[in-house]
Amino acid sequence: MSAAPTPADAPTPADIDPDLARTVTTAAGGEPQTIVVEQLDKHYGDYHALRSIDLVIPDGSLTALLGPSGSGKSTLLRTIAGLETPDGGVVRIGGEDVTYVPPQRRGIGFVFQHYAAFKHMTVRDNVGFGPSIRNYPKDEINRRVDELLEIVGLAGYQERYPAQLSGGQRQRMALARALAVQPRVLLLDEPFGALDAKVRADLRRWLRELQATTGVTTVLVTHDQEEALDVADHIAVMNEGRIEQFGGPIEVYEQPVSEFVMSFLGDTAVVGGELVRPHDLQLTKEQVPGSIEVIVDRVVHLGFEVRVEAHDPEGRLIGAQLTRDEAGALAPEVGERLYVRAESGPRTSTSA
Template identity: 40%
Template sequence: MNIKIEHLRKNFSDFTAVNDVSFTVSESEFVTLLGPSGSGKSTVLRLIAGLESPDSGIIEVNGEDVTRIPVQERKVGFVFQHYALFRHMSILDNIAFGLKVRGVKRSVREAKAKELLHLVGLSGLDRRMPTQLSGGQRQRVALARALAPEPGLLLLDEPFGALDARLRKELRSWLKKLHERIKLTTLLVTHDQEEALELSDKVLVMNQGRIEQEAAPQAIFDKPATEFVAAFVGETNRVEAIVQDGEVYWGPLRFGSYYVPDGSKVTVHFRPNDVYVASQPGEAHTAGVIRSILFLGATESLEIELDKGHTITAHVPTGVAAQSGFHLGKEVYVSVTRSHIFFSLGSA
């Protein structure tokens, strides 16, 4: 199933949840809507499912306009953040529900449900009740249940949001493998950037009801299109720099030359792991002093004061930090290997 969304809009009283959203999802593609809470990503998903109706815009599935088609006829599988399993039904009955309401014979639907239970790795749990399962197991049942009526499109609304970090990671790689196997067109909504970057063929970053950027995960991370994307996906140092003699400066740091008027205000984002830190001075390295060290496991986060009012964060592999003998108060030399510059409209 491929989807084409055109100029979708949805207001809730005076709040604009979705503001002119357009995008496409190709057959078998795994696309993620990534954004903070309230960015409208879940509403987009609910509009596609037919659980909400848009104020304007078109939703096309396989070239057919389904914007006004009722939810029952859209052939989508929907997985909710809090599972939404039917508490009074056994696991098997939960999975078979979509087939039951379509009038599929009991023996056929139970065989299908068992097959799906096997697919999600929970064979043998068919007679259990939802309350007897762990959160991770419940979400896998919810997925099996959504797959039972053989939807053409799978919609996942923060499916791992209610689980702890370790389990979330586990289910993530499990879901990726499952998608590679069944190749079902999938649209995932999440606020977790790691989830989005790891799982998707394409990521749509949403903010305030709009799509800020639509690109492959690598491009989202390496070439953020807007300041919002730069700040939301991955950690950054955000500094407000000025242009002098066609060059962008922030304190002692220089970020290259641009054809913009002198005195223009620009915002520069650079990631802590794009800061190179050395203990010896070299070419174009700016001097600074380590003001704090935070141990993060594989890396150490250093706060380096370049001069008064100019402090940056750098992430250094723990091994490198130990080898270089970084300690509080040590003088180091830094250079920023990659940065993203955003021009604001006003001038200083």
């Protein structure tokens, strides 16, 4: 488990100087870069990891590749980075065909979940490594490192070693290192996945503000639905090597195009042959139009909400989410007969 959060684990958006951030991180081309993927295919033996993927990631945006394990999201990111060679299709960055261009020539910054820092180097030397091997002038490297460490909230940590940092601090050092070479695009492969929940929440808020301030085109791989909905301008929901839906967070949550998207982006219940969200269900003592009978199995108090678990006449489990006030007025009891119906919100037909 990572170290307990310290004040430096949770920089606030107000700490980011927008002018400084744009100056330090602007790519050599001076403009954010659009990423275009066309008919991308990738096989590993008989396994079809990517199936004719088409995707346009707008310049200056933060786009999340969201999906379960095996959906192809990390393979897609690694192919954009040049760490995987596709079996078919094209990758373009800023209008340039980079399909077979080596990673080091694509102008990308890459941050992994388990960041491999140079343990024998200080924070300063880790962040300045990229510019140093590109033969930047020493004065420019020192200036850039100092500015980046200020942006990521690690000013004063220059002479520490990675082992002396918490997990959150190490990942922010990793982001500073990725930005030090002024990448055209920033690729993040579950960068906060190994951190504690509180630190993850703090860092993703900070990342959202940092990306919006710098304008660097950013692609984030995650399996965490809340993370994607929280930080992304656009979400590509992936399943079995395909993109099931691409759109803004509100669109993919409120207007899912398939049963998979609906189920993956949150809890669901089957009522009347449709998938609905638990918080869009109404429970009543008396039958009302459109409602079905259920028997209460369990009432779970979760502080700010109450979950009522029940089953319908066919034995299917249904979970309804109530506010404390709603639960107080209804006063559901185990074994009680109630009636449930979907009031509003997204729904989709189920194959079950």
